[in-house]
Amino acid sequence: MPFLATNALVKEYKSGQYAVRAVDGISLSIEEGEFVSIVGPSGSGKSTLLYLLGLLEQPTEGKIMCQGIDLHKLNDRQQADFRRTQVGFVFQQYNLLPVLTASE
Numbered sequence: 832m833p834f835l836a837t838n839a840l841v842k843e844y845k846s847g848q849y850a851v852r853a854v855d856g857i858s859l860s861i862e863e864g865e866f867v868s869i870v871g872p873s874g875s876g877k878s879t880l881l882y883l884l885g886l887l888e889q890p891t892e893g894k895i896m897c898q899g900i901d902l903h904k905l906n907d908r909q910q911a912d913f914r915r916t917q918v919g920f921v922f923q924q925y926n927l928l929p930v931l932t933a934s935e
Contacts, residue, residue: 832899834863835884840893842879853879856893878923885918886910 842854853876861867869877882888884895886902895902897917905913 833860833896834865834898835859835861836896837884838894838896840880840883840895841891842876842883842888843891854883854890881920885920886914887920 837857837859840854840857841852843850843852845851855876857880869880871877879888883890886895889903897913902910902913
């Protein structure tokens with residue numbers, strides 16, 4: 832059983848009558864301890880895929896499984912616990928609060 836897997840993962844963003852598929856039917860399988868690189872041109876959906884895998888976005892279609900558990904069947908608290916204990920992110924855009932210092 833893979834550590835992390837997706838099946839036919841889709842993420843669509845709708846704007847009026849138009850829909851843009853940022854992620855279009857991605858299926859992947861990653862074993863525990865495996866290193867993976869996600870590469871592609873700007874705008875190809877790399878960040879969106881990472882946000883989906885980190886449960887920061889909800890897929891339009893498809894499944895994300897971790898050790899056999901469908902992550903999007905977890906409730907909000909369980910998803911937050913999963914993110915807190917299993918996911919690490921370094922964001923492209925820094926997410927700093929301008930009213931706090933580094934030590935705060």
